[in-house]
Amino acid sequence: MEKEYPVPLSREMRSFLMPRDPSVDRRFRPRPNKKQRLFDEVIQESDESSTDGSDTESEYASTNCDDEGSSTEHSELESGPQVFLRLRPVESPSKLYVISDDGNVLITSAAANENTSNNMNRMEKHYSFSSIFDSSVGQRDIYDKCVRPKIMEEECVTVMAYGTSGSGKTYTLLGDNAMAGVIPRAVEHIFTMNKNQLYTTPKVKLVNAHMVLLEDDAVMKEMQVRRQLLALCPDISTQYHRLHHAIQGDHEFMPLESEDVSVMIWVSFVEIYNELVYDLLTLPPKQANMSEPRRKNLKIVCNKGQVFIKGLTSIFVKSGEDAIKLLRLGQQRITYASTAVNANSSRSHCVFTVDVLKYHRSGITTRSSYKFCDLAGSERVDKTGTIGSRLREAQSINTSLMVLGRCLDAASSSKKKNNADVIPYRDSKLTLLLQPALLGTERLAMIVTVTPLDKYFEENLNVLSFASIAKNIIFKQPIVKQHNTRYSGFLECNQSSIIRDMKRIEDLEEQAMRLRAEIDQLNYQHVLQMQLQEEKLRKELTDRFQASLEMNLSQGDERLKKMLHMQTREFEAKMASIKRKYEEEIEDLKDEIVDLKNENLDLKDEIEELKSPNSDIEIIDDE
Numbered sequence: 193m194e195k196e197y198p199v200p201l202s203r204e205m206r207s208f209l210m211p212r213d214p215s216v217d218r219r220f221r222p223r224p225n226k227k228q229r230l231f232d233e234v235i236q237e238s239d240e241s242s243t244d245g246s247d248t249e250s251e252y253a254s255t256n257c258d259d260e261g262s263s264t265e266h267s268e269l270e271s272g273p274q275v276f277l278r279l280r281p282v283e284s285p286s287k288l289y290v291i292s293d294d295g296n297v298l299i300t301s302a303a304a305n306e307n308t309s310n311n312m313n314r315m316e317k318h319y320s321f322s323s324i325f326d327s328s329v330g331q332r333d334i335y336d337k338c339v340r341p342k343i344m345e346e347e348c349v350t351v352m353a354y355g356t357s358g359s360g361k362t363y364t365l366l367g368d369n370a371m372a373g374v375i376p377r378a379v380e381h382i383f384t385m386n387k388n389q390l391y392t393t394p395k396v397k398l399v400n401a402h403m404v405l406l407e408d409d410a411v412m413k414e415m416q417v418r419r420q421l422l423a424l425c426p427d428i429s430t431q432y433h434r435l436h437h438a439i440q441g442d443h444e445f446m447p448l449e450s451e452d453v454s455v456m457i458w459v460s461f462v463e464i465y466n467e468l469v470y471d472l473l474t475l476p477p478k479q480a481n482m483s484e485p486r487r488k489n490l491k492i493v494c495n496k497g498q499v500f501i502k503g504l505t506s507i508f509v510k511s512g513e514d515a516i517k518l519l520r521l522g523q524q525r526i527t528y529a530s531t532a533v534n535a536n537s538s539r540s541h542c543v544f545t546v547d548v549l550k551y552h553r554s555g556i557t558t559r560s561s562y563k564f565c566d567l568a569g570s571e572r573v574d575k576t577g578t579i580g581s582r583l584r585e586a587q588s589i590n591t592s593l594m595v596l597g598r599c600l601d602a603a604s605s606s607k608k609k610n611n612a613d614v615i616p617y618r619d620s621k622l623t624l625l626l627q628p629a630l631l632g633t634e635r636l637a638m639i640v641t642v643t644p645l646d647k648y649f650e651e652n653l654n655v656l657s658f659a660s661i662a663k664n665i666i667f668k669q670p671i672v673k674q675h676n677t678r679y680s681g682f683l684e685c686n687q688s689s690i691i692r693d694m695k696r697i698e699d700l701e702e703q704a705m706r707l708r709a710e711i712d713q714l715n716y717q718h719v720l721q722m723q724l725q726e727e728k729l730r731k732e733l734t735d736r737f738q739a740s741l742e743m744n745l746s747q748g749d750e751r752l753k754k755m756l757h758m759q760t761r762e763f764e765a766k767m768a769s770i771k772r773k774y775e776e777e778i779e780d781l782k783d784e785i786v787d788l789k790n791e792n793l794d795l796k797d798e799i800e801e802l803k804s805p806n807s808d809i810e811i812i813d814d815e
């Protein structure tokens with residue numbers, strides 16, 4: 193029997209998340225979003241077996257055969273994200289949602305939607321998923337179905353939780369004290385898988401998306417940062433012990449057996465808050481007066497297809513407990529707030545990354561990265577009366593989710609599939625960071641969470657439409673399975689060398705401590721000796737100066753005396769010669785006087801002679 197389809201009364205109101213509603217019958221859509229070739233064979237079978245003649249939703253037919261975990265879903269050449277739906281347990285679930293018998297399609301009822309403002313929302317819609325989990329499905333099954341196969345494939349994977357605020361994204365990823373979420377389970381799984389190959393020193397690190405072999409001093413520095421940061425983590429040993437046993441009881445994780453590989457595991461944790469990227473694993477500043485670490489906004493760099501956050505702290509972890517401790521530390525630093533729908537609502541997008549770096553005996557290194565992304569919940573700011581900073585947060589959250597929706601839409605559009613440039617992943621920090629998953633070079637698994645209550649009907653349709661678009665994506669580019677680098681001269685890596693290295697590190701650390709204490713002691717002694725030496729030197733110098741001063745004084749005295757003596761003698765000699773000279777002159781003068789006197793007498797005699805009467809000469813006296 194042919195089914196009647198309501199004709200839309202007016203133009204579809206576009207949701208704040210999606211530019212179009214992909215769940216609507218293709219006959220009402222402008223473009224035929226042909227179902228992926230990936231499922232061609234199975235679609236044919238489904239089409240044949242379809243007896244009710246229903247063609248309400250193309251995704252429905254395809255979903256029937258969309259066997260999650262099947263090998264076709266993981267084609268090397270064409271693959272798409274896996275999209276799962278999880279319904280949160282609520283007291284009185286809405287009757288507007290029905291899960292199809294095969295458990296892969298959610299049917300939203302056409303009957304009771306009078307309240308909606310959107311005509312398109314009044315129609316019955318079918319949304320297909322890789323799997324749908326109703327409220328009875330627990331954390332264990334969610335992990336086994338959505339994430340476990342991805343961890344075992346050892347590729348680069350992004351696991352994203354998307355949904356309205358309060359729908360259970362954080363619960364799904366992190367869980368609570370009783371029921372661990374996806375991340376702790378994945379961490380346990382990764383450590384169990386690699387437990388026989390774990391290398392205990394951070395010899396290889398991802399630096400700016402490239403694997404780098406660290407020098408010994410860089411290794412020591414990494415170990416120091418790791419120690420300091422772990423010391424800041426809350427003490428969760430009892431809690432972790434319980435969690436570890438609960439998870440190991442839920443799952444049977446198998447260790448990989450290989451002697452030819454050494455595994456180094458690193459974690460990092462960031463949040464994107466109001467379009468700014470913050471490192472959640474930074475060390476606090478050294479100054480004692482600054483108790484809160486200063487939040488530094490980091491830059492996301494895209495370089496030749498590699499995306500990385502510049503300057504992001506990545507911590508080398510030796511055990512699941514280390515990783516969970518750092519996860520808890522980061523959680524304490526995430527921006528939470530109480531909102532109308534969730535008393536403890538994440539106000540940012542958070543990405544916890546586990547990088548598993550492998551060094552193979554052949555000299556090749558490979559890596560698998562697991563990104564766990566807890567998106568902030570989309571919110572109806574118009575209806576909830578959100579104001580102030582909450583409003584700014586909500587707007588920023590909604591904008592980045594809208595860009596995410598646009599990216600998925602662009603990726604799913606068949607015309608644009610070969611042109612990554614048209615995917616607007618640069619329009620938000622979130623999409624820029626998740627670019628490899630959005631472009632299909634890394635695997636993407638999306639867990640969509642929904643609160644199945646009547647009052648959230650319209651918001652949930654937005655979320656389901658978003659999921660539906662994600663489900664339609666086919667990536668034609670092959671997934672980059674492994675990132676390889678070859679190093680020569682790396683350490684021999686087998687069990688005994690690991691034990692040897694561990695022992696060596698412990699010895700070195702002990703030795704370093706001993707040496708540090710010795711250096712302190714020597715420093716103290718050195719300072720003391722320097723002080724004594726200085727004092728002694730001062731005294732010696734003063735004494736010497738004094739002696740030389742005295743010697744100089746006495747020598748000066750001597751010299752002066754000599755000089756005085758010599759000058760006295762010179763003076764006396766000079767005086768004697770002058771005296772002699774004057775005496776001689778006096779003698780000469782005396783002689784002259786005598787001569788003159790004699791002359792005078794002669795003259796007198798002559799005069800007397802002349803005066804005598806028998807003289808012819810008359811003497812005339814003037815007087």
Ligand SMILES: Nc1ncnc2c1ncn2[C@@H]1O[C@H](COP(=O)(O)OP(=O)(O)OP(=O)(O)O)[C@@H](O)[C@H]1O
Nearest residue numbers: 280281357358359360361362363534537538568569
């Ligand atoms: N499947 C579930 N089973 C049990 N409790 C759940 C489930 N999903 C969510 N909850 C509970 O609902 C509440 C809100 O969940 P959660 O904080 O995970 O929502 P959220 O989607 O992360 O919200 P927001 O986006 O606001 O941060 C929590 O108390 C959580 O324990």
